[in-house]
Amino acid sequence: MAFSYDQRAFFQLNGYLVASDRIPLPLIDKVQSLVRREIDEKVQPYRLVGGEVSRLDQLWDRDPLYREIIEHPMLLDALQDILGPNIEFLTRRHNHVTLNGPRHQVPGRGGAGFHRDSLQWSRPIVTVLVYLDESTVETGATRLIPGSHHLPYVAMPSDGGGGNHLAEHEEYAGYADQGLACELPRGGVLLFNSLLFHSAGINRSPTDRMSITLGYRSVDELQPTPPGYAHLVRGRAIYRGNDADATRPKWQGDIFSGHDAPERG
Template sequence: MQLDRYGVLEGKPDDTALDTMDEEVRLLGFTTLDAGLTETKLDQLSDLFDRAASTYRVRAAEQGLDLKSIAENDTIRLLPKEEPAFWEIVFNKNLHVLLNKLLGGYYILNQVNGLINRGNGSEYHQSKYHRDLPYQHFTSSRPLAINALFALDPFTLENGATRVIPASHHREAFPPGTLVSRNEKQVTVPRGTFIVLDCMVYHAGSSNRSKRDRRAINHVFTIPLIRQQLHLPSTLGEEVEFTESQRRTLGYGLEEYRSVDEWLASRAGMAS
């Protein structure tokens, strides 16, 4: 869509829908992206999510862990390890076309966690405004990390859809409360949609006032300079089959060498 204008010497032309989404994230800090999944597939993933949540809780209990007491009751860490079908969401084609635009050709998965925003107004640990690179107060000319929040259930005003402070990734400090209340936006989307955020934009969940839990999957992708929440190559091992491109995205090949001898041995292996 070409807009009338004058006195403008530079600008970016409209191109594909993904190009527009790329610009939305850069300018506003967020966009939405349809994952392209069928209702049948979403129903299957919904059942698998609930099964993963159950087995995750059981295993924690067997280890003597009270997830609620350590504020982990609403999270399934590394969800695809529990149910491998969720790797399909991690490596969603539409998402990675957009990630390539935002982060360049080399980025890694920092974390992938199932999230449960429980119904009936229960306390939700993501309901406070935050950045997904927490405790950081700086701006960057391009994204360093992207959050792709996958809506397994619809995100509605009633069930606690994500709130965003548009363009706050361009400001170092958290903005004044009056400004936030005037400008925050609650992002409602149908199930099967990614809410794609620059990780430096301030955002928060909301209280789920409905009677049903609202489920989502949080994916954070970063430039390789940023360490993973869990070291995925160690956690996943070599047994799971991934393509070379997928292995790179999961952080394989980014070993942290513990000695000069290890470094020299790795260089010798590359040369052979």
């Protein structure tokens, strides 16, 4: 997979892209069977809604089969067109599989409710949704507000969590009416800016809809990543802070001439 220049510009302007390729269905089958088994056996860590397991957390540290999705070449190729060649997978944001079904609706929230995955622009993230089931309006397709990643930060969330909720701030009044449902096939992949307001729709079908939520970022060239916060999944863990200048060739004008060249003025 490769995104064109126009597609990358679309992502920057509108905040999302649908991948044209899909994760192979044989892999989707195996992962979905694993999820069902771990839910039945209540393999920790997990989250409950109404006494039912609605989410399995910390996918990276669970069965290695999950990493076949997280590090799938098709997915990383798509991310590279947006993030560049050096990519980290985040363990402290997303990193879970979710069930969206009649038993898992949060009362009064209308699905998950429009929200951002990040509070502000301090740590740009690409959120990736991989659909283990077909995502339709009937089964609660993900809803997006195109361009809403450009809306400014206004306040902290009341629940103290990451990101923010659209409905809590009058400055965002009316934007919920601009939400669009994004339907994808089984194995489909949706990528969006973590500041884009989005929501799971209400699943009105009799069956659950299962999806994996992942977070990626470019390697931070100015701040080395602490152990355990992220994993390098493509490229190199580069560091380009000025304090590393002593280990680089010195320069004079536009010509690099080795460590014995004059220091910068």
